[in-house]
Amino acid sequence: MNMMLSKLVEGSSRCSGVLYLKRQGSWTEVDDRDWDLKLANVVCRLLDCGSVVQTFSTRDQMNWRHGLSWKVPPSCLESESRLGKCVTKRSTSPPARLGINCSGSVRLVNGTSLCSGQLKVKSDQSWSSVYEDDFDQQDAEVVCRELGCGAPSVLQGALYGDSESPMWTKEFLCEGHEAVLLDCDSSAGITHSSAKAVGLNCSEPDDLRLARGSSRCAGELEMKQMGKWNKVAPEISEWNRKMADIICGQLDCGSAVSTGSKRNDFFQVMWLMKTACLQPKNAVRECLLTTFHRSRYNVEIKCSESVRLVNGTSLCSGQLKVKSDQSWSSVYEDDFDQQDAEVVCRELGCGAPSVLQGALYGDSESPMWTKEFLCEGHEAVLLDCDSSAGITHSSAKAVGLNCSEPDDLRLARGSSRCAGELEMKQMGTWNKVAERSEWNRKMADIICGQLDCGSAVSIGSKRNDFSQVMWVMKTACLQPKNAVRECLLKTFHLSRYNVEIKCSESVRLVNGTSLCSGQLKVKSDQSWSSVYEDDFDQQDAEVVCRELGCGAPSVLQGALYGDSESPMWTKEFLCEGHEAVLLDCDSSAGITRSSAKAVGLTCSESDEVRLVDGSNHCVGRLELKHKGNWRPVDIYSWDLMSAAVVCRQLDCGSAVSIRTKDDSYHPTGWRVKTSCGPSDSTIWECVLIWPADYVKILEVTCSDFLFQPNISFATHPDGVSRAMQWGFQVLMGSEFTLSCSTLPQHPGGSFQLVVTESATPQNYTLPAVNHSAHFLFPAAGSAHRGVYRCVYHLYVFSHNLSSESQPLRLTVLASVTHLLIRLGFMVLMVVFTAVLFCYCKAKTRATPRREEANFELGHLGGANNLLGVEARAQGARQRSDGALTQPGT
Template identity: 30%
Template sequence: MPRPYLLILILASALTSGTDGYSIRLVNGNNDCSGRVEILHNGRWGTVCDDSWDSKDAAVVCRQLGCGGADSANSGAKFGQGSDPIWLDDVVCSGSESSLTQCSHRGFGVHDCSHSEDAGVVCRDVRLVSGSDSCCGRVEIRHNSQWGTVCDDDWDMKDAAVVCRQLQCGSAISAPHSASFGQGSGSIWLDDVGCSGGEGALTQCSHRGLGTNNCNHGEDAGVVCSGDLQKPTLSLISTHAVVSPGENIQFRCTTPKPRCNANAEFHLFINGPAISSQTHVSSVTFNLESVGVSRQGIYSCDYSYQTGTIKSPSSNTVKVTVVHLQQPSIPRIAPDGGFDVGPQGPLIPWGHSFTIICSTESQYAGGSFYLFRESNIKSQPAVDHSASFSFPEADHSHEGNYSCVYEVSLSSRTFRSSASELLVITITVHLQQPSIPRIFPDGGFDVGPQGPLIPWGHSFTIICSTESQYPGGSFYLFRESNITSIQSADNLSASFSFPEADYSHEGNYSCVYEVSLSSRTFRSSASELLVITITASLLPVIGASVSAVLLLSSVLIIILLVKRRQKQRNKETNFKCSFKKGAANTYAGGSHDNKNDDDEADYENVQFDENMDHDDSEQDYINIDHSEHVNVDTDDSEEVYVNVNVMENKSVVGKSNDNIYESDE
């Protein structure tokens, strides 16, 4: 009897593990790592009720006993009923506890069970040690109540897959060689293992036999199983999740439970599709540089092994907003209902009101618009994605290049759009063309084909006027291209007086109106031309005409007299005159009827020689050798008898001494 008791004590000691002041053991099983679960409390061994008993509870028991993983969590006293007491009931473990007493329960000795509900556990005879968890590490199997290693000769992924499946650690990720998880100690139980991959236990695969090997612990085989791949964590390590186009974004994807230095392939997803991948053991950083609108969306990550055949769950999501504000529009608003458009933009009349409206099609509500003119800024809150900037009275300080910028705040950040196209505003002063009426000089004038005819010496006035809305200017009177005179406008008109017209006043006249506004000077276009013609006075013309006629008449009379005398001279030069008997006796006498009391008879004796010339003396009385006498009556009734002896082809070239006798009859 003492021997059996001693044997039982030895077995119990082999299966007992103490933690937190409590010991645990497995009894009545097929080996050291299977049986009914019992706990030592207050010096007595007691059972555990199977209420809520599961694989997580069994895993804690197997790990606490160093038996690797749990194959099964048994209920209904599968390994036989124990004896009082029943120490635990309603045990609930998370699976990570180091001892069963750390799991939640109703309290020691508190239960509503019987021993027909005693819980049991079957642990595996294979384990993975020196890894980060129970699903990766150096492979060890239990034989003859002793844990020993496996040699890496012919060790491959099929062998690792059997171990992972046997340990319920998911799929095999890798099958490391050369004591990757450190060298074991004790026996090397297996060598030249060759599994097909479908076996239920490593010992079912072909091998050289338990304990037969030609290895050392430098060749200890290892396994990395996927286990329960944990959900990775995706975090944004750049400053903001709301960014502008062109900014950089950085994410980090991390697994909370790396698989024993096995490289995982991490993937970054946006709105579903993967956009990047990197390989690392536990975490990677994804850098997205100069992002555009296409990078806006919902991001997530995962990791996988064996070229994607073993995948983790997807991570949490991170929303990234790429704020792309469209370029605002800046339409040309009509001032007071209308405006002209110049080569560059609208022409706004000085003094008129005008409004500039900025608008956008932004997908973000609220915001503000900024109106820029060079370095000047005005702002207005956006209402329905637009804002109006009013200018009640245009002046030249409003001229310039205008542009709009839309601004919005998102996630404590401020974003601005690009500037709109330029709107070039020009402030104009439109001066109407002046009028230049034709003013009547001295009460009247004639109008020629081109304009007024101003009598020479008369006064006349030119009046320029306009209907400009800008009073207080001046009028310029131009003759041709020269400024004749300048007058300040009085009631939008000015008079230019000419007190005495002369020919220097002739020409083409025009008016220009000039006004100064905001320290700038503006001129209207020139009026229509007024053509001034200066004409002569009528009386001087008549006097001159009469004088000219008299003068002409006098000239004509003189010419006739000269011609008559010349004719007479010509006759004298063609004849040679002589008196009968060599002398000419001329008797001149008045008739008795016309004789005065003091009349005297004149006797004139004239001797003519050949070649005698006749001078310009007084009228000569000549006796001509002829058959008849010529009787010449004079105005004073004197009778002249002339005898002339004419000799052909002779001329008178000289004149003799004359003896002139005058007597009264």
């Protein structure tokens, strides 16, 4: 899209108004959905109109032409060249049109937000940087206001890069009240003491607040646009406490203590937040969507106000910061104790302090808090505690604090505290957690870990008699190092299905490649211990694998998954193999150990997977064995990534296709929801499964589904060959054939005959005819020695697939005729050599010793050498007579 294809109309200038696109020769409005300030800023830049100041949405009832408008997906704005090429028609009733106001003559570039960057000013259709010497605080106030930002907070030369030509040649003389920078007076350029270009940070505008709460740091989230305050509606798929924490930071209100959704009596017009855009360094207003949204639920947030933890791994860990006089200070380790920590953790909505240590999350930074806290532990907030004058500090370390997660997660109505229905407490109310398609055993394992309940044994979905209000978990957020409560979405959800989890409770495997492998840990007295290799045998391993919901142990070896770590289990297990859990086994006092290695264990998968009714085990109907029953699997929620896990588990390569026949139903089956990723090693780690009736059967084809081709050898009827244990022998000159064939699966394809370990490695290719190909060789030669393989190639399911045969070694032997000729030639050579030897012996008896010596030296060369010796002897006799004649004269 360029200036000829887009424009802003109905505004006060060419840089303000409703956005129109020119498509198919006519100008049409742009639908306002999915737009935010950052996307609108791209349009301002393309129109050469500076930076975006604001966006707005308007409906034109009078000029609505059959509800037609253009939708511009955000992906179109990935590059300027794409904008205008991927727009689509949309009909609304009437369309909501996108309006954009751009700054026109000023912009900030290379900054971290729309309100920061190097200043650029436009004049005569070109943009110029401004010298630091020509710009002051009053000028900055005008620029920040012109850009729709707050007051200037930082003004510094070269803050966002070096100056670039062209440079503005005049000094601005603003008084501070002007509407735009170019309204200010200016003077002729001066001699500049610095050639630095102005870099400017404006604060975010005062368009974000928490209203109707107990303080400015608690209440309902509201945003101001076009001079009007509106509530913000949560997106059901996104909003959680991490998002709320970013809001608290932007309001300078510490950390998020809690967040939730407030239900109104009737639907209201609200703003919608693009929560995926919310990041700690982003301005919140840039993530507000332009479109109005009608909702009954709006966001409520409570922030800690005067304390926060920074640089930690969760919202309940980090270096302590305390706010006073609008600034945040670190606290000396010497001025803070366990009772103070208890108050801070409670103020932050976290559990009891678990770690309190100086420099745990970085070194101290100025400013530092100058008083010692004297909390008794019952205070509601840290600043309610008494304090004393600062002391001489033995350490300058800043307090680092870890609070435990609050007691707001549990498994209820199960056989123990480590089994049951998952519930979360928010705003003082316990509610079940709704089952969603993303839930799987890996996610459940994180829940078990957070509850200190070992490993996940199983996860399921419980069906209620009627729909209930439940919490929704953002499962993509669930990671081993994340707090579970940070992933709870703050929207109520009506559902009939909630999550059930069973954990192992007293054993777990850590640092393994799957949920059924790792170093063994056993729990006793609230702590987890490794087990010595000498204290654990195969029967003990069988009990552990069964307790974890896995199959029989396949590998048992010390130090398989890391070295031993303290504490270590002090007794030897004496299981008989039938026990339900490891701690039911007898044990004896510790022995003298030959090895200090910790037990590493790999269990097989308890539930099995197979492909049946196909041409081999790598293609066919998918069936899972769950709770002892083999049943087919329906196609619901499956994709190629999930099928790839099945193929990998069956050692069948990668997934080629998944499909179902329209009439392929089975009366009983498994309904499976998958959320598999590329790193999952077994299908059981990423599925949620329950019984279902009349499922539509899923068929899976893996890349190794082709049969292995056969290779065979045959010779011409007159040829001679011999089969050996390691291959075939064929006589030189014989005609022979190598044939490739495969069982019928798909028509077509080709066979490649590959030759290796040969003097000249090569390959031949023929099309497959009736699933075979025959390679004819008219005469065997030495170049045909080598190892042969048939490779069958087939293009199917949009994939190039292949399968290779076993090797066949071929040796070429000399024929009988060839042997007789060589034998005859050798006999003639022997006879000739004997005759020649006798002749030479007779001649040497009549010659002097000297000539004899010459003959003996030369006769080895054969008949030609003999003639040469006689010629030299004759020449010597002639020289003794004094005649110097040439031979033949």
